[in-house]
Amino acid sequence: DYKLITEVTQSGDDFSWTQIYPTNAKVTNKFTVGKECDMETIGGKKFKATVHMEGGKLSVTFPNYHHTSEISGGKLVEARIGIC
Incomplete structure (x- = not known):
């Protein structure tokens, strides 16, 4: 149980x-x-x-999981689904 800080900046389709x-x-x-x-x-x-934008969600596949993120209710919501 720990606090993770995520900082996101966006300029058009470019993200950091x-x-x-x-x-x-x-x-x-x-x-x-x-x-x-x-x-x-x-x-x-x-x-x-390659990061994709699908229905307002960013999605990308990392080596061991698939990651999606979106802004919902003013908050960043992230989900990771493990890949076997």
Whole structure:
């Protein structure tokens, strides 16, 4: 049980997405919706991915899970579904 801080900036289809963990570890991924980009997990694993915008939700597949996020009721709602 810990507090994760997520900072998101958007300019059109360009995003900067930073997650800051309680240990002060942080990871920033910059991407353009619909274009392949280089991404990194908090564990340092680097991979290529394409972030999609579907019905107002951002979605991307990480190495071990699929991540979606949206603004709902003025709050950022994130979901991760594990991939076997």
